[in-house]
Amino acid sequence: KEWTDANVTYMTKQLRSMGNAFSWDHAARSTDPEYFSWTQWMFTRFFEEGIAYRGTGIVNWCPGCNTVIANEQVTSEGCCERSGDQVEKREMPQWMLRITKYADRLIDDLDALPWPEHVKEAQRQWIGRSVGAKLSFELRFERHPEDNERRGPHGEKAAIPVFTTRPDTLFGATYLVLAPEHPWVTLATDDAHDVLDNKDEVRTYVDEARQRDEKERTDATKEKTGVELKGVKAVNPATGEEIPMYVADYVLAGYGTGAIMAVPAHDERDYAFATKFGLLIRQVIDTDGELPVTTAGKLINSGEFDGIASEEAKRAIVERFGGEPTSTYRLRDWSIGRQRYWGVPVPIVYDPEGNPHSIPKEHLPWTLPTDVDFKPTGEPPLAKSVELQERTERIFGPGWTPDVETMDTFVDSSWYFLRYVDPHDSDSFSSKEAQRAWMPVDLYFGGAEHTTMHLLYSRFWQKALYDLGLVTDQEPYTRRVNRGLVLGPDGAKMSKSKGNVIDPDREVERLGADAVKMYLAFMGPYGDGANYPWDMGGIAGLRRFLERANGLRAHVRTTVGDDIAVLLNRTIAKVTGDIDAYKFNTAISALMIFQNAAEKDGLTDDEYCTFLRLLAPFAPHLSEELWHEAGKTASVHEEAWPTADPALLEESTVTVAVQVNGKTRGTIEVPRDADESAVLNAALADPLVGPKLAGERKRVIYVANKVLNVVL
């Protein structure tokens, strides 16, 4: 905490030195007990609602961090997003948040958000919704035919449910594949059951598959492997055929039902598998192309459904054969338990029978004990705390034990914006009045790396709170802009090892905060992951601009021409519009254009002061100083923003391009809003372009005040 506080203090100082106008009294720190007691309280509410639960499953274990991490924190190479170590799969109990329950809303609510399309698309893909159906395949046992008619507790026959997005290809399903971890495989290979002819072979395959690491297993390019489950068949509900069953690791246990109906004619993976194992390939979608064909089409070899198009056939076949329309998701529940010391303790205690109970509000914050070694070893450090154990028994009674995990730090950051709007409330984490006044966040800047982590988590968190009636909005952020990085002068990402790190403090000291701030605004359009190298010359140019601004007062006159007034008004309009659109680079360029003209033609004292007001947001320090030198007493930053005079926005003459057959041949000056014939006459009379218009004019197009195109 001391370390964190020192960093916060340092960064606060840096931000202040840049002249940024933040509301510092609205700050919140997730490490403050006052803050994290609310994090814990929300967790207990989620626990009571079943959103937070202790589940057992396959989790990602990072050997470098010695802790479990969430799916989102694993990179596409299967490495830890923090340490870069290869992640291992382990099966262990974990605290989870039921984010999958919100999958549909997290996707569907994106449509209405004015976010960049690529950010929304990345979230959609991460959630990975597939719309399809569940279909059931009954089993036939060759060793024990009497089992074929045996029914389960609900009168159902033994069957394997599969998920498919292509129920229209059901007639082409010529075998079934189960994942190695599929519960039925586990059942069929245990000692108590005798349904397989090749139990040992299947066991060996399953064991090998489990041992293979994730990366190797999910390599789509490797050759398919698998083993037939001999002695058992599945029945295709459409054809009534008995079809073979396989166990193969190209089917994933964690997706859909962990089992698939294989349609080799219309799925590349099934095709590869069927070819290797010599299985029946039956085409059921009409096509001229070579198999496998995965596109939709008209059905063939499908009995009564022949000739029907895929989309319609999907509905009809699902209905006819007792399927259940359903969606599955790539998204997994969010695993939040961490075997670390640093973090917010999970606010759960266990009674002597081992049942979890949430810690009541009056005992929050549930703080970290101080009597443990916090180096991560793999065992949760809190498990060794005598202090924590004693505290638990003192409050809840003998035999009670504390939960010993801490929460993922992404939990802390999932609701901080709600505290910003009401940082000192002690009755709630954020009052409804404050939320109604401030939420949702109008504009959220952040890094692209948060697209499938923080941004997804905090949207889920907001929706979960919304369902509990605790927040006013379903979405936390209105607009989103992904910021880019400032790169080193060599164009590479700044890093100490490359020696290309620019220290902002030193640049501020060398050239001034205003120059640094303006350079950052001027280097390019802000957002959408645009990265810019730090250009030493570039920032010098901004310094130059500011020095000239410093000397601009010398050009103040009592009488000046009209042109500068028009230019000033256009500048006001341009800067105002650009600020609204976050196009700071072109706003600054407009200021430069005005300054260049003012130095040349002079300007009035009024115009000078208006310019200072326009400059104020970009160069807060210099503009304030010049404002006072100009004899003003109040702060320039409290002045009203200038408004453009519409009467002075447009010059009395305009430059019109003269084109012949669409090619620009010159320009002429004409009065604004002159009519077409006047402009044409002016063009014909012009000594430079006039001769080029000689000949029969087939057509003349005049775009008011812009272009005169003559077709010869």
Added chain:
RNA sequence: GCUCAGGUGGCGAAAUUGGUAGACGCACUACCUUGAGGUGGUAGCGCCCGCAAGGGCAUGCUGGUUCAAAUCCAGUCCUGAGCACCA
């Protein structure tokens, strides 16, 4: 492989209800100034031909629509990002 974003001078970039491509800044060149070496002034600066006037070419590439295309359409290549045996 799928999805998304993007390709404009030596560089960062402007410009889209289709209407003078390259504003503004950096770098560069020349001259001036100056006690000169990352912070003065003036001018030039997309490419090609030309002393110039002028002309030709030009917004990744190829076609198309149009009086007119960086902008719209089709195809294609390249770069970046995300996902990837997800049924």
